[in-house]
Amino acid sequence: MDILKVEHVSKRYAGHTALDDVSFSIPQGSIYGLLGPNGAGKTTLIRIINRITAPDQGKVWLDGREIAPEDIYKIGYLPEERGLYKKMRVGEQALYFAMLKGLSRREATRRLKEWFVKFGIQGWWNKKVEELSKGMAQKVQFIVTVLHEPKLLILDEPFSGFDPINANLLKEEILQLRDKGATVIFSTHNMSSVEEICDHITLINRSKNILSGEVNDIRHRHGNNIFQVDFRGDREKLRSALEGQAMILEGSEEDTIYNSLKIHIPSNAQVREVIGFINDQVEIRSFREIIPSMNDIFIRAVAGNLADQKEQ
Amino acid sequence: MGKIGIIIQREFNERVRKKSFILTTILTPLLFIGIMVVPALLMKLKTSGPKEIAVADASGIIAEQLSNEGQLRFLPKDASLEELKAQKNNGELENLFGILVIGKEVMENPRDVQLYTYESSTLDIENAISQQIEKIIEEQKLKQYDIDSLPQIMAAVKTDVALTAFRIDENGNDKxxxxxxxxxxxxxxxxxxxxxxxxxxxxxxxxxxxxxxxxxxxxxxxxxxxxxxxxxxxxxxxxxxxxxxxxxxxxxxxxxxxxxxxxxxxxxxxxxxxxxxxxxxxxxxxxxxxxxxxxxxxxxxxxxxxxxxxxxxxxxxxxxxxxxxxxxxxxxxxxxxxxxxxxxxxxxxxxxxxxxxxxxxxxxxxxxxxxxxxxxxxxxxxxxxxxxxxxxxxxxxxxxxxxxxxxxxxxxxxxxxxxxxxxxxxxxxxxxxxxxxxxx
Structure with missing residues (x-):
């Protein structure tokens, strides 16, 4: 079931279009990457989902109903620009935000204590925010975002400002929240983290949705039939033998201790044939398709070079 | 509690606990009370010690009639300004605050009065001195008219009006x-x-x-x-x-x-x-x-x-x-x-x-x-x-x-x-x- 559905949403500001007929739906329990270059319209879209602004056209559905004011209790939002009251104490501040999200003081205190223990920051309760380092404040901010146990979490660049250890801690927490039933919208520029944790993505460029789908599916779909063969034997011999069968690609081969070649095979039907041919020439140690990284796909999509891309 | 209530509470708590709020809340009334009380206190403690003023009176009319008033102590001296200055310098008139010089023809020329002081003088002192001299000269001039029982007439003429103001409100009552x-x-x-x-x-x-x-x-x-x-x-x-x-x-x-x-x-x-x-x-x-x-x-x-x-x-x-x-x-x-x-x-x-x-x-x-x-x-x-x-x-x-x-x-x-x-x-x-x- 889809927890969130964005239908033909458009938003125009004086002078420019922030979103142009954007549609996608987010399956319950997924980690959904919302990608796009700077200024593509991601923040506007997030604000519309958060009900901070309203779309000019289109609708947003949450849990099968059109989104309503009280739905903000079901959403947790971690904005890219982190902000806390600098002069306020950490505990009081976390309580304040939790109460604004509809928790009672007692319940909020209980949950906060749990989270503080989990993150090993029990000693910070009475510290002022201005005494915390950036990473420390980020942790507090994350706790504030998830404390009311929202069904839908919107995290805008959640890992920025964290060291690898804390980033990993955060990743584990996000995955755990997902396992407990939360759905996560994950907005980022960091493509390797998308590959790591997202199962679906939508790529927005110049206010349009240009690519949506499952991550694995997209990566396979956009594989260009490029294969790497590692082998024992004479490289030049194979090279000349392959002439006419497949295109040899120049460029560095990926990690291998064997001789290796990157080749492009024009159609899938030919793959078995080519393998047989290579097998006659050299001793194959490995043969695999090179699947494009999300980073490649992102760059190609934004440049407008994807084969099956929607019209821009 | 509604959300506005939660926000109001935070705004209130954050600000009321600030040191600056506590300080201004305590200090401002103290300041106001100070402004009200200090002048009264000053009036009470005004006597910062007598101020001796030597009077060099060339006319011979004024000096004897000057009366000590407030902190002012008048010392009639039969000496010139220069002599008095010398006496102050050699310690004979050590505590002298100032020297009042009155011209010979002061009755005709009331501008011929000078005050020389060793510390800065104040408007109060100057006003007190000139008022006294004015009064003395006026009395002297009145005497020249030879009016019988002048003091009694003066006393009978003196008047002080005390006006009480009332405001009439809509109901016609006055207050x-x-x-x-x-x-x-x-x-x-x-x-x-x-x-x-x-x-x-x-x-x-x-x-x-x-x-x-x-x-x-x-x-x-x-x-x-x-x-x-x-x-x-x-x-x-x-x-x-x-x-x-x-x-x-x-x-x-x-x-x-x-x-x-x-x-x-x-x-x-x-x-x-x-x-x-x-x-x-x-x-x-x-x-x-x-x-x-x-x-x-x-x-x-x-x-x-x-x-x-x-x-x-x-x-x-x-x-x-x-x-x-x-x-x-x-x-x-x-x-x-x-x-x-x-x-x-x-x-x-x-x-x-x-x-x-x-x-x-x-x-x-x-x-x-x-x-x-x-x-x-x-x-x-x-x-x-x-x-x-x-x-x-x-x-x-x-x-x-x-x-x-x-x-x-x-x-x-x-x-x-x-x-x-x-x-x-x-x-x-x-x-x-x-x-x-x-x-x-």
Whole structure:
């Protein structure tokens, strides 16, 4: 079931279009990457989902109903620009935000204590925010975002400002929240983290949705039939033998201790044939398709070079 | 508890716990009491030791008749200025404060009087000396007319008018009134409103700018509506202001009555024994003073004034705070607020200037008009209150004030909603007006 559905949403500001007929739906329990270059319209879209602004056209559905004011209790939002009251104490501040999200003081205190223990920051309760380092404040901010146990979490660049250890801690927490039933919208520029944790993505460029789908599916779909063969034997011999069968690609081969070649095979039907041919020439140690990284796909999509891309 | 309630609570707690709030809340009434008490204390402790003045009187008329007054001790000397200076220098007249030189023809030429002092002299000393000399010369001149029983005639002629003022209210009852008290109250309360609206209005603005520049707003607006956020802040700070005002009133009342007790006796005593030198209004226990004391102890009068003050303070504060909030939302840092603040500060300053006029003529058409216009009415009407204001004017003025507050909150809410997401360029007034029409 889809927890969130964005239908033909458009938003125009004086002078420019922030979103142009954007549609996608987010399956319950997924980690959904919302990608796009700077200024593509991601923040506007997030604000519309958060009900901070309203779309000019289109609708947003949450849990099968059109989104309503009280739905903000079901959403947790971690904005890219982190902000806390600098002069306020950490505990009081976390309580304040939790109460604004509809928790009672007692319940909020209980949950906060749990989270503080989990993150090993029990000693910070009475510290002022201005005494915390950036990473420390980020942790507090994350706790504030998830404390009311929202069904839908919107995290805008959640890992920025964290060291690898804390980033990993955060990743584990996000995955755990997902396992407990939360759905996560994950907005980022960091493509390797998308590959790591997202199962679906939508790529927005110049206010349009240009690519949506499952991550694995997209990566396979956009594989260009490029294969790497590692082998024992004479490289030049194979090279000349392959002439006419497949295109040899120049460029560095990926990690291998064997001789290796990157080749492009024009159609899938030919793959078995080519393998047989290579097998006659050299001793194959490995043969695999090179699947494009999300980073490649992102760059190609934004440049407008994807084969099956929607019209821009 | 609603969300606005939670926000109000935070605003209140955060500000009331601040050191600066505690300090100003304690120090300001102390300062006020100081301003009231110190002059009285000074009068009591004025005698900083006698001031000896040697008199070189060439006319031979004045010196003998000068009487020691206050700290002044006159020493008639049969010597010239130069000789007296020499005596001071060689220690013969060590404690000399000054030398008074009176010309030979002083009766014909009263300008021929000089005072030389070793320390700076004061206006009080100079006035006391010239008054005495004037009186002596006048008496001398009168004597030359050879009028029989002159002292008796002079005593019979001397007159002191004591005017008691009454104000007739709508019911035809008259009541003693004190224009000095009215003026004092008008001034103090008008100024208090000006101060409160500015200080606390600016606090709203700073709060908004701080939330915007620290990006707290980004989180806040995902849980509360911008309108709730703005109203929570405005009302929260209003509760801080009212708390502070009430604390001040209580402290001033207690401090004031203690001071009254301590000094009332002294004042009455000094008023009867030393005429002339005391500030105007306290020369004697005159009808003005009695009326003032009667008014200030009249509970109905006090409730009127304080109630009016609170109604206008709250209305004025809300009106201006909404404007300050809109300005705060439009900029990224406090430094950028200067120019946008002009339309807010100008009516306030204008009101303060008009207030000074209103105190002289509280029922002029200017006074009436400006006590109706919502941007100036909080100051002007509060200044008019002690003089008595017709009920219809009061009702109209309060209605206008609160109606325009509601309108202003609506306008400010629109600007605020757009402004809090605008970063970078400082907007112009034209742009602010455009924001009002943005739809969200």
């Amino acid at each position: 003693e009134s004190s224009s000095i008290l009215s003026m004092g109250l008008a001034y103090v309360f008008g100024f208090l409103i000006y101060m409160f609206v500015f200080i606390y209005g600016a606090m709203v603005m700073q709060g908004v700018v701080e939330e915007k520049s620290s990006k707290v707003l980004e989180i806040m607006v995902s849980s509360v509506r911008p309108y709730e956020l703005m109203m929570g802040k405005i009302i929260g700070i209003a509760t801080v202001a009212i708390t502070q005002f009430l604390i001040w009133m209580v402290v001033m009342f207690i401090g004031g009555s203690l001071a009254m007790q301590a000094f009332a006796g002294d004042l009455a005593a000094s008023a009867s024994t030393m005429p002339g030198a005391v500030p105007p209004g306290l020369e004697e226990v005159n009808p003005e003073t009695i009326a003032a004391i009667k008014s200030i102890t009249d509970i109905g009068f006090l409730v009127n004034i304080l109630g009016g003050f609170l109604v206008y303070f709250i209305g004025g504060y809300l009106l201006y705070a909404a404007m300050f909030a809109a300005i705060g939302s439009a900029v990224d840092n406090v430094a950028d607020t200067q120019q946008l603040q002009l339309p807010v500060t100008i009516p306030m300053i204008l009101a303060l200037i008009i207030m000074l006029n209103v105190m002289r003529d509280p029922h002029s058409s200017m006074a009436v008009w400006f006590s109706m216009i919502p941007l100036t009415s909080p100051i002007i009407m509060v200044a008019r209150l002690p003089y008595g204001v017709p009920i219809w004017q009061l009702v109209l003025s309060i209605t206008l004030l609160y109606a325009s507050f509601i309108f202003m909150v609506w306008v400010a809410g629109k600007i605020y909603r757009v402004g809090i997401f605008m970063y970078g360029k400082k907007p112009t007034f034209g742009e602010l007006l455009k924001w009002i029409r943005y739809k969200y």
